[in-house]
Amino acid sequence: xxxxxxxxxxxxxxxxxxxxxxxxxxxxxxxxxxxxxxxxxxxxxxxxxxxxxxxxxxxxxxxxxxxxxxxxxxxxxxxxxxxxxxxxxxxxxxxxxxxxxxxxxxxxxxxxxxxxxxxxxxxxxxxxxxxxxxxxxxxxxxxxxx
Amino acid sequence: xxxxxxxxxxxxxxxxxxxxxxxxxxxxxxxxxxxxxxxxxxxxxxxxxxxxxxxxxxxxxxxxxxxxxxxxxxxxxxxxxxxxxxxxxxxxxxxxxxxxxxxxxxxxxxxxxxxxxxxxxxxxxxxxxxxxxxxxxxxxxxxxxxxxxxxxxxxxxxxxxxxxxxxxxxxxxxxxxxxxxxxxxxxxxxxxxxxxxxxxxxxxxxxxxxxxxxxxxxxxxxxxxxxxxxxxxxxxxxxxxxxxxxxxxxxxxxxxxxxxxxxxxxxxxxxxxxxxxxxxxxxxxxxxxxxxxxxxxxxxxxxxxxxxxxxxxxxxxxxxxxxxxxxxxxxxxxxxxx
Ligand code: SF4
Ligand code: SF4
Numbered sequence: 209x210x211x212x213x214x215x216x217x218x219x220x221x222x223x224x225x226x227x228x229x230x231x232x233x234x235x236x237x238x239x240x241x242x243x244x245x246x247x248x249x250x251x252x253x254x255x256x257x258x259x260x261x262x263x264x265x266x267x268x269x270x271x272x273x274x275x276x277x278x279x280x281x282x283x284x285x286x287x288x289x290x291x292x293x294x295x296x297x298x299x300x301x302x303x304x305x306x307x308x309x310x311x312x313x314x315x316x317x318x319x320x321x322x323x324x325x326x327x328x329x330x331x332x333x334x335x336x337x338x339x340x341x342x343x344x345x346x347x348x349x350x351x352x353x354x
Numbered sequence: 355x356x357x358x359x360x361x362x363x364x365x366x367x368x369x370x371x372x373x374x375x376x377x378x379x380x381x382x383x384x385x386x387x388x389x390x391x392x393x394x395x396x397x398x399x400x401x402x403x404x405x406x407x408x409x410x411x412x413x414x415x416x417x418x419x420x421x422x423x424x425x426x427x428x429x430x431x432x433x434x435x436x437x438x439x440x441x442x443x444x445x446x447x448x449x450x451x452x453x454x455x456x457x458x459x460x461x462x463x464x465x466x467x468x469x470x471x472x473x474x475x476x477x478x479x480x481x482x483x484x485x486x487x488x489x490x491x492x493x494x495x496x497x498x499x500x501x502x503x504x505x506x507x508x509x510x511x512x513x514x515x516x517x518x519x520x521x522x523x524x525x526x527x528x529x530x531x532x533x534x535x536x537x538x539x540x541x542x543x544x545x546x547x548x549x550x551x552x553x554x555x556x557x558x559x560x561x562x563x564x565x566x567x568x569x570x571x572x573x574x575x576x577x578x579x580x581x582x583x584x585x586x587x588x589x590x591x592x593x594x595x596x597x598x599x600x601x602x603x604x605x606x607x608x609x610x611x612x613x614x615x616x617x618x619x620x621x622x623x624x625x626x627x628x629x630x631x632x633x634x635x636x637x638x639x640x641x642x643x644x645x646x647x648x649x650x651x652x653x654x655x656x657x658x659x660x661x662x663x664x665x666x667x668x669x670x671x672x673x674x675x676x677x678x679x680x681x682x683x684x685x686x687x688x689x690x691x692x
Contacts, residue, residue, distance in 0.1 A: 227654070229657075230657040233390075233391055235390075238389070238393050238394050240394045240395070
């Protein structure tokens, strides 16, 4: 018989305490986001796939040295450039990233001495098609920062 | 004769509509409630505030294939969902929503409801047995031991009330609680028994038993998803599952109707009959009370984790049954004295 009534009372009290806790949450606003309609802004240090950095006129900083292409252990980067007539520097004509095999290791970003690539904040990447992950970064540069 | 038959058919039809609408929209309330208690918005996508969700779910359930797994006992398997839904419907026929809104006032209304409630427990056993699935079987064994354990305090508490009011007719039980909320059976002070401190406790016992009888969390051991897949309705798809689901919600409504009638004065206005419209004894109060109770059901479900089977049986056999028995004896003594 020992503890019978004290169990009863402490049990009832703890149940009521629990109900009070949930009741206090009931009228509050949701803490969740309706994901496809609204999404969180990603933190600045988030490491998404890489993207090109442009100058003021949104021209890529890249000098087509090819270091990143060589640094990538998975061979995800393919770039090409050409020297325009009369120009001194090479100009980037295409820069594609094959994100399907990228391991986000960062070698490319580290190897670039011209501040031309960085990690993006892109995380909404779900797709059912493989081609969506072969990303044309040059085209992306035209659209980003707008 | 034919008129009474028509009456009953009409009543059952209305009951089906009431139960169907309630089942559908209580699911919505349940999901909204769950959302709010967990700081989520709940269903939002279909219709304003997700209000179109229940009909869409219904259509989805109805268009799915009714799969009958190989090796099941087909007749039993098919009859179980019907057995889950149909007693709840019948029970509605005897429930008085107000002094003139009752399909068929039966003098033994309380007995009818309990008889059919027992049939509901039977459907779980039949479903588990017919499914030929060990998880379903374990689940139905649990559900039945739970039903047995909780039906006893439920009945004893009800008998206490029946003794006080001297009638098994649900309408008569309410008739005695019409003088404002102090005359409700939930209070210790009562003109028949003088002062019985255990009446609020009895109310709590009846409440806990209704939660357990409807197999709701934290007493939903019958369908403990973490251990038994989905319990007795593991093998059911389409409307077979739908009927179990609707039966569960219909039972919730019945349970809250019963609590309201036995302890909270049924359709009576809490301030007594003041003669001005909302403050007369009318069906509005009844609905308000049952939905408040259902809100508490939802609240409990989303607050507490599932108990263990031993905790569940201990609660009933060690606490609820002795206390309700004690109150029965006390009430009997008080009735003799006063
Ligand atoms: S992060 Fe690594 S794997 Fe990805 S593109 Fe750069 S070097 Fe290649
Ligand atoms: S390392 Fe930098 S500058 Fe060189 S090709 Fe890659 S992105 Fe362009």
